[in-house]
Amino acid sequence: MKKVGLIVLILVAIAGITGLFFWFQPTAKIADGNADFTLSIEDLVNEGIETNDSLFNSKYVDKVIQFSGDVSSIKIDDSQSEIKLDVNTDETVIVRAAFDPSQNNDLQNIKERDSVTCQCKFNGISLPDDPDDLLSEIIVSFSRCSIKK
């Protein structure tokens, strides 16, 4: 009986420690590992415009995407850094790639017009509802980015 009680106690302790581990596990700062998709930004944007919203979102949102592009602006900050990239499409598109400050060393040498390859978590594409919207651009958002060399 005592042995059974001890085994149950140990199992409960293991379950508790495992639970605490998962509860306190911090959010990842970068989307590392293998990319779920490697494609050009233009292809992603064109697919986002042409495909039904829910199909596109379920395919790509929250997935890790590797893409390349030319830097249009860069902001390095202690809270969150960001690169914006140029996109060669007919529409006006803003691509925003957000980096955790742990990546700032890699960003220091990047300048406007440089070509970069990034791996990021895709947060979604936002298409204007109305041509008269103040936000008339297509906005593509990524976070947890890292520079791929």
Place this chain on the structure above:
Amino acid sequence: MASIFFVGAASSQVYKSTDAHIRFVSKTDFEEFEAVNHQPTIAFTNKGKVQFRVPVNSFEFEKKLMQTHFQENYMESSKYPNADFKGSVIEPENFNLKEGVQKVKVSGIMKMHGVEKEISATGTIQKNKNEVVMSGNFDVLLSDYKIAIPKNNINQISNTITIHFEAKLEPKKAKKK
């Protein structure tokens, strides 16, 4: 025709955000937590029209489990990846942007989790030469947007969430030809 175009162009200057953050706070008697989003896009006109667009998945939590629950269970971000607001300044009436600080009240429609609802927010708008800084806050009820808190988490997550926003904006640049 040229003079009509000139008057039309001069009457409404659009400002776009260069740096913006949204933070939401949930506070109950048992737990308080917050998440920050550095990727909202905000547009504002000198006549007081405002529009926000926020990618939901850009909210960052300290704890991975909370991040996952927020995205997958509460906000269902793969179905509704963005939250939007469109509105205008209602106080002061006939708002016109000017140098200095102005206290304002903004009202409009917030669309989140597939639901549209009218909301109001108070804040300040400060103009200094070409830069505009806006900040403010408002409360939302999760239940208004069909975001259900499981019974297990009633003590940890408040139905009333306070949203704080802050943004720097600059005049919108003309499209490159």
